[in-house]
Amino acid sequence: MNTLSLLLRFPHYRFLRKISSKSFHSNFTPRSLFPYTQSFNSVCLYCTKWMLPASDLKRGMCYQATVDQQTQGLCDKEQRLVDKLYSGLIQGHRACLAEAITLVESTQSRKKEIAQVLIQKVLSYHREQEKLNKGKPLAFRVGLSGPPGAGKSTFIECFGKMLTDRGHKVSVLAVDPSSSTSGGSLLGDKTRMTELSRDMNAYIRPSPTRGTLGGVTRTTNEAILLCEGGGYDIILVETVGVGQSEFAVADMVDMFVLLLPPAGGDELQGIKRGIIEMADLVAITKADGDLVVPARRIQAEYVSAMKLLRKRSKVWRPKVMRISAKTGEGISDMWDKMTEFHDLMLTSGELTTKRQKQQKVWMWNLIQENMLDHFRSHLAVRDKIPLLEKKVLSGVLAPGLAADLLLKAFKDRP
Numbered sequence: 385m386n387t388l389s390l391l392l393r394f395p396h397y398r399f400l401r402k403i404s405s406k407s408f409h410s411n412f413t414p415r416s417l418f419p420y421t422q423s424f425n426s427v428c429l430y431c432t433k434w435m436l437p438a439s440d441l442k443r444g445m446c447y448q449a450t451v452d453q454q455t456q457g458l459c460d461k462e463q464r465l466v467d468k469l470y471s472g473l474i475q476g477h478r479a480c481l482a483e484a485i486t487l488v489e490s491t492q493s494r495k496k497e498i499a500q501v502l503i504q505k506v507l508s509y510h511r512e513q514e515k516l517n518k519g520k521p522l523a524f525r526v527g528l529s530g531p532p533g534a535g536k537s538t539f540i541e542c543f544g545k546m547l548t549d550r551g552h553k554v555s556v557l558a559v560d561p562s563s564s565t566s567g568g569s570l571l572g573d574k575t576r577m578t579e580l581s582r583d584m585n586a587y588i589r590p591s592p593t594r595g596t597l598g599g600v601t602r603t604t605n606e607a608i609l610l611c612e613g614g615g616y617d618i619i620l621v622e623t624v625g626v627g628q629s630e631f632a633v634a635d636m637v638d639m640f641v642l643l644l645p646p647a648g649g650d651e652l653q654g655i656k657r658g659i660i661e662m663a664d665l666v667a668i669t670k671a672d673g674d675l676v677v678p679a680r681r682i683q684a685e686y687v688s689a690m691k692l693l694r695k696r697s698k699v700w701r702p703k704v705m706r707i708s709a710k711t712g713e714g715i716s717d718m719w720d721k722m723t724e725f726h727d728l729m730l731t732s733g734e735l736t737t738k739r740q741k742q743q744k745v746w747m748w749n750l751i752q753e754n755m756l757d758h759f760r761s762h763l764a765v766r767d768k769i770p771l772l773e774k775k776v777l778s779g780v781l782a783p784g785l786a787a788d789l790l791l792k793a794f795k796d797r798p
């Protein structure tokens with residue numbers, strides 16, 4: 385479609401060309417876009433909808449619509465909310481942190497847009513602080529996973545208390561993708577971690593994920609950023625070690641720790657081999673009383689098994705330790721190992737590379753998730769799905785052909 389036919393067919397195109405031109409900044413303030421669009425996101429959708437050539441999108445406002453412009457797309461009330469949450473957050477008010485996390489978890493599209501403005505503000509705060517810190521990240525992000533009953537909550541209670549006693553601010557984000565909007569079983573963590581939840585230097589938050597992996601990625605990643613903005617220098621992301629959530633969590637933390645009970649093979653069946661490969665540290669829990677002997681045996685088994693794994697870092701070899709949250713044994717040593725890992729990763733530059741890769745994975749996970757939603761709800765596809773699925777199930781239609789038909793319908797009708 386050329387420019388002329390676009391102009392004839394869509395008078396909006398003139399408007400879009402105008403906002404994509406250089407004059408946009410001087411003559412066309414974002415505020416004046418408001419009657420047409422609510423925000424930058426909507427403008428982007430608007431551009432895509434009217435098939436603006438990619439070059440125009442590039443040259444035009446997509447690249448120029450910075451956070452400020454996006455911010456100006458908010459109405460006064462929304463702007464006040466962002467300002468209130470932002471300043472409360474960086475001053476360390478827990479209520480603001482809680483409200484900000486609730487905002488990023490929202491499924492309402494407008495609230496999601498407001499949350500993005502807040503996230504951008506927090507990100508620029510991060511950049512400034514990291515610059516002042518000579519490139520040192522604001523927080524140490526640790527993922528904790530293990531099968532149900534491994535002793536994760538008991539460990540976090542004991543470990544978290546030790547850290548706050550040493551002057552750290554600890555945030556615990558509990559991820560449970562099997563849960564629905566309620567937040568699921570991990571919601572119980574607050575009641576199980578009684579001492580830590582009363583500690584003013586600790587913040588415990590279950591992360592409801594609406595049952596999707598994309599949900600884990602989006603809300604948890606953003607909650608991590610907000611907690612860091614709130615001054616928490618250690619972020620513990622807890623997840624149940626069954627399913628896929630631990631892989632998602634491993635992709636958003638600096639160090640991934642696997643907690644395993646001193647139990648036989650049967651009880652560890654749920655643990656996937658892949659997740660052991662992701663672990664930077666394996667801790668055999670409950671190494672006290674009668675369980676010391678089995679804990680030693682399991683430790684030896686894992687030490688030899690992990691020797692066979694491919695080396696993922698040039699500076700770190702995964703360690704296997706024994707701990708007991710009941711007696712406190714091994715907990716302090718474990719923290720020493722964790723800080724050693726953090727220092728080595730930081731000085732070698734591996735931490736920076738890891739975080740950069742994670743940012744990319746985060747972006748693509750979100751795109752994948754949103755694209756699939758978009759595909760499923762597309763007008764030309766939505767109605768065809770049940771019939772084609774039925775045909776595939778009965779063997780009348782090959783899955784490949786059904787997929788081709790749906791993709792064609794999606795491509796042919798914008």
Ligand SMILES: Nc1nc2c(ncn2[C@@H]2O[C@H](COP(=O)(O)OP(=O)(O)OP(=O)(O)O)[C@@H](O)[C@H]2O)c(=O)[nH]1
Pocket residue numbers: 530531532533534535536537538539576624669670671672675707708709710711
């Ligand atoms: N002996 C001993 N028992 C422990 C220790 N840590 C936890 N336990 C016990 O193990 C059981 C499970 O502990 P939790 O901390 O609830 O385990 P979890 O991994 O959080 O469990 P889920 O929430 O089901 O995933 C509880 O009965 C604890 O009392 C420990 O260090 N030593």
